[in-house]
Amino acid sequence: MSARRDGRRKQGFFARQSLLTRYILIVVSGFLFIPIIIPLASLVYMTTSAIGGGDDVRFTMKYGNAGEVEMDWHAEARSLRGGRPDEVNARLRALADEYPEASLFWVDAEGQTRLRLPEDAEGEGGVPDHWSADDAVRFMKTSVGGDPFTVVAFLGENNGEAAFMALQLPRKLVEAGPSSGSGTTFFVAFVCVSFVLFTALSLLFFLRIRKRLLLLQAAMSKRGEHGLPAPVEVKRADEIGGLEGAFNGMVEQLKAGRERQQEEEELRKKLISNLSHDLRTPLTVMRGHLYTLGKEPLSGAGKESLATLERKADGLGELIDNLLAYTLMTSGRYRLEPEPADVWRLARESAAAWYPVWEKAGIEADIRLPADPLVWKVDKLAFRRILDNLFQNIVRHAAGGRYAGLYAERRDGRLMLVIEDRGPGLSGSSEGKGAGIGLAIVEYLLREMGLAWERESSEIGTRILIYQSGSSETWGDSR
Amino acid sequence: MNTELLYIEDDREIGTFVVQHLRSSGYEVKWLRSGEQAVEQAEGCKLVILDVMLPGLDGFTVGQRLKKAMPGLPILMLSARTAIDDKLQGLQFADDYVTKPFHPDELTARIEVLLRRSGNHAPEALQVKHLLVHERENRIVNGETGEEILLSGKQFHIFNYLLRHLGQIMTKEQIYESVWGEPYLEGDKTLMVHIRYLREKIEKDPAAPAIIETVRGIGYRVRA
Known part of the structure; x- marks a missing residue:
């Protein structure tokens, strides 16, 4: 700051004036020049001829x-x-x-x-x-x-x-006929030079304004830390200086706002974390006791109740997880980091994790994904979460169809990932049907990664097609 | 002596239950209610089960300290917080992650996988169908004939990789990249050839493999 103030102090009278004053000074001096310049020119002419051109006069007027x-x-x-x-x-x-x-x-x-x-x-x-x-x-x-x-x-x-x-x-x-002729030339030249000088001054004035405006523009469009522009140095106390000052003030405000927002987000995240902890801890205890209970000798009806309780406890756990995840996502706390990844590979790995669950539920997995990679720009964790939610839905709502298909399909020239089940369809009733928060998460994550989906549902099954939205995207479906 | 585990959990009810479950599964358990003494107490333990939300030092700090002091000690994070953010932060040092509420059997399964992966598994041979695998000595014996089965380097690595992820399906990419240490591009045929030779050596009937199971469209699995 002190360096900046020193710099301002060093500047002259002209530089300290406002742009308007400076411009008016230039214009006024331009106008004043006209009456001043003619006597001035004569004076200059006469002095120069008296000093350097005396002999000349005597020669022409002998x-x-x-x-x-x-x-x-x-x-x-x-x-x-x-x-x-x-x-x-x-x-x-x-x-x-x-x-x-x-x-x-x-x-x-x-x-x-x-x-x-x-x-x-x-x-x-x-x-x-x-x-x-x-x-x-x-x-x-x-x-x-x-x-x-x-x-x-x-x-x-x-x-x-x-x-x-x-x-x-x-x-x-x-x-002094001939010498009066050379005097005219002198006058014309003098006026021309003055005019050029005036024009040059005006031009210089505006070029410097332009340069400063361009610098300010560059500073505004540059993104520094936290994605905010960095403050600029205020060099002069004129209108542009004022603009720069206002810009700096705005950057400060933005920074403060961003910090406040981050604090709030941090608080919110903490609240969600604590809430999650408080909800899950009793659920974990319940889960543990259900497990212990399962080891006790139970009647058939008891075992059935226990199985229902376990299923409900699992569902509740997932619901809490999805609910909190959805809250985090929609409040912008869940930042996606998309990178090029092979979608088939992600789908295969996800299917590998779900395979034992499907086996247990009596679901036949039919996985026919191409060997050639299909590279999309996705956040791997988010993409896995999408698949998890969809696969979970198959287990919960479509286990009756005993089928889980995972394959590629080409439609309108684009490759799509298809997840198929043979359950009662999305409109069909299912015991585990809830508020659909799992699908809301799928919807949100797909949209965030520039992907789209279509659901084709009937009473004989559901097909979910996932593809890249936007036709301008290039398709790296093979190499 | 049984394998000793260090368990750090502040919730008394969960702690009591988990300790009981682990003891009934045949582990010695040292249970701490906070992370203050974690590094000292971890001495002699084969694995640490660490809760994220702890009074005083939080689970991430404790985990990082443990990992720094004992890099080879596997850490299993246990958390009741949301999976999304913690998963990223936790997995930087943790070897695995289980979210509450968890199924007790899942917990023990994960512990077994981690112990096997770190080489701290039970000293006795692992039985897979008719094979006895002495993991310490890298020796595979046909349990019925008593003959030792000799595998080539790659075959051994593939089999070992599947054993370390016992019960899990591993994709072809995962196997190839772990064994060959390079990105899976056209590794499909190479891997298939090696699996075929491996099966010829370990399977009773290589045409109908019982040990290395092909999971169509995904990869391979060795079931316990």
Whole structure:
């Protein structure tokens, strides 16, 4: 017990929660993940790119971002005060070297396009030679948000002159186009991984529940001592733990119940034993005195009375034995131990014991049992008792027929043991007829061993057929 | 001196009667009312008749002690309890078992069988029809001619087995398994052949055997 408690104490917060709480925790964390994951992903992305990918950014945006380029361009424009064409041309040529991918031009105060760089790109990109107000507006309209990225700056201090210069750069150079694409991939991957993680967690959770349930099931179906399942170890204080606890409680109750039942059975058995003893002791004394009396000189009538008394004493003894046996059997105290045995052999041995009794009663024994064994699963003692009771009945009720037959008969493909007499039949009256407890025992024992019987009775005799009940049984009638 | 038996029985009426009966059958009887002194008193006795229900030590305990101290001493259990449970428990050490109420003649018959089986029978020769069987010396003599009859090993064992169960019918399986010491499968013919040779030696008329009786469908019997 202490080991079990230690084990429970060592477990973490999660393990101590109920299954419901744990599952809700998993689900809630799954939902919380969605709003958390996006900023988290950005953060992770930004930190990783700031740390490991800085050069990369500068490479893809070598002139800085759009704002920086714009600021630079305006600064350049401011520095070209006065707008002398030579000066501006020279400066633009220099700038063209700085921005090799760019196209540049400038327009003087009269709206004349002065220098267009690179020079071979003349007339392209919607740049007219002479700018009207329409042109300017159209140019600005097409340029805003378009590709190329266009910056227009008026020359002079505070960019206040009428002349202006324009810079057109492919947009990808000033906006992190390609890097924003890799960011999306990162996000998708991150969300996918999170989803997989969530699924895996749920799956793991359920697999562990399943495993514990299966273990519990195995423990329940396993039979330990006394045919009861052994208690299981309660590892966690959750619902399954509770189930395991309840199961253990049930096993305890069953065990207690079984013990109580055994005690009661023991008491009952003792009572029956004592009763048997108390009934038989006086009978034994009576029997003894009858025997002594039989040695005395008696008249014919005296001898006859004595014989009757002896017969009654014997019958009473058997009745007590059968009655107590039947009580024991029906209360489940008489446990049968069926094992494969040769039925013919058991019948022969039983007949051997009864033969002298039959001889004495003038009964001719006709025994024709096959030499090949017929193996049934029977409790030998119980089977002998069945035969004893049946043979006893022949002596008591059918001695007048002077015949006891014991043979095999095949009917519907199954071999049967037949016991036949030529008495007045079961319905006929007989001096020794009683409550039929002997036959009740036969009935009970046969049923317990999976055997069945049929009685064919008429006024010229009785045939008792014993066979294995159930057609699915295999028949080991020969080898 | 007669064969001495130890009888342990607490019931005075039954005890008195059984002792009287056994004495009239020619046995010396030592009667104990409880099992306390059983092992000491069993000294010199040839057989113990033991009641199951005794005050103090019960019959099973006494029987087990006796068997431990004297393994060769036959024990006949006598019980007024139900046959079913006691029979199993009792027969583990007991050599035979008689349930009350019993017929006095049955008791003496069982005692004789047990004594013969344990070799503690009367020293004089056993007479079976015209044969005198000196069981001590394993010698069989034709009582009419005085000639000794020599049997082969198996024949002797078969005859001896039937003599030890005098008056009882023994099945072919029982005889075969006791004499050959192996399960009876196809032993039928073997046993029949041996019985035929045995009869040729001991019977006056082997064609109409008087000593070894065939009980049709069951087995053989030697009647006293």
